[in-house]
Amino acid sequence: GAGVSQSPSNKVTEKGKDVELRCDPISGHTALYWYRQSLGQGLEFLIYFQGNSAPDKSGLPSDRFSAERTGGSVSTLTIQRTQQEDSAVYLCASSLDRAGNGYTFGSGTRLTVV
Amino acid sequence: SQKIEQNSEALNIQEGKTATLTCNYTNYSPAYLQWYRQDPGRGPVFLLLIRENEKEKRKERLKVTFDTTLKQSLFHITASQPADSATYLCALATNAGNMLTFGGGTRLMVKP
Numbered sequence: 001g002a003g004v005s006q007s008p009s010n011k012v013t014e015k016g017k018d019v020e021l022r023c024d025p026i027s028g029h030t031a032l033y034w035y036r037q038s039l040g041q042g043l044e045f046l047i048y049f050q051g052n053s054a055p056d057k058s059g060l061p062s063d064r065f066s067a068e069r070t071g072g073s074v075s076t077l078t079i080q081r082t083q084q085e086d087s088a089v090y091l092c093a094s095s096l097d098r099a100g101n102g103y104t105f106g107s108g109t110r111l112t113v114v
Numbered sequence: 115s116q117k118i119e120q121n122s123e124a125l126n127i128q129e130g131k132t133a134t135l136t137c138n139y140t141n142y143s144p145a146y147l148q149w150y151r152q153d154p155g156r157g158p159v160f161l162l163l164i165r166e167n168e169k170e171k172r173k174e175r176l177k178v179t180f181d182t183t184l185k186q187s188l189f190h191i192t193a194s195q196p197a198d199s200a201t202y203l204c205a206l207a208t209n210a211g212n213m214l215t216f217g218g219g220t221r222l223m224v225k226p
Contacts, residue, residue: 004157033213042203042218043158056213091157102148103214105157 002026006092006106013082013113021077021109025094032075033095033103034067036088043091049075082113116141118206118217126223127194135189135220137204144206147180147187148214152201161202162189194224 005024013019025032034046045059049069060066064082069075079086089110093103119138127133137147146165150158164171164180164187171178177190191198201221205214 035216043205043216045213045215048213093157102160102163103150103158104160107155107157 004094004104004106006109010110015113016081018080021090023075023092029094030097031095033093034077035091038088084113087113120217120220124221129226133191133194133222135202137187139185142206148205149189150203196224196226199224
C-alpha cells in the first residue's frame, strides 16, 4: 500500500483481556518496528523484525507482550492479560533495509485499558 | 547510562524567524541521526538523516548539523511558518543495527 496501515485505530479493553494490534507495512520494506508512546512521552522501542532474521525482542516490557510477522509482511502485536499501564499509542513503522533509511510510521493504535 | 535529551519545554517563535532545536546525547556512538516531525494524533514523519561523517545536511528550509565531539545535533527551520508548529523528535541508531532510539521531542509553536 501507499503507507503503513494500522488497525484498529482505537481499542478500549477491560483489564485482564487479550488484545491484538495489526500492522500492514509498505510493500517491499524488509524492516518492521513496533514502538509505544505514552501520553506526553517519547517513543519506547518494543520489537524489530528484519527480513527472515530472528526478531530483536529486547524492548518488550514483559512476557505478556509478543509479536509475529507472517510472510515477511503483516505483523501482529499481542498483549495478554492487559493492565492499565499498557494504555498507550502503539506505533508501527517500516523501512527499506538496514542502511539507515528513514522510517515510515503508521498513525498508531490508541489502546485504553479500563 | 545512555540518554538522548531534547528540551521538553515548548519553543515559541514568531513567524519568519529561524527555529533552532537541540538534541544532545550521552554514551552513544551513533552511526546516524534522524529528525522526525509529529503532529497530534499522528505517527512521526521522517524529515532528515545525517551520518556520523557528515557535518551538515539541508533540505529546503531545513538544516541539520551533527557534532560528534559535542555529541549534539541542531535542527534549524528558516523562515518559519505557523504550519511548522509540531513536535520534533531526534533519533539515533548505532552500527549494531538500524533500530532507532528516540528523544522525548520538543514542541515548536510558530506564531503569526
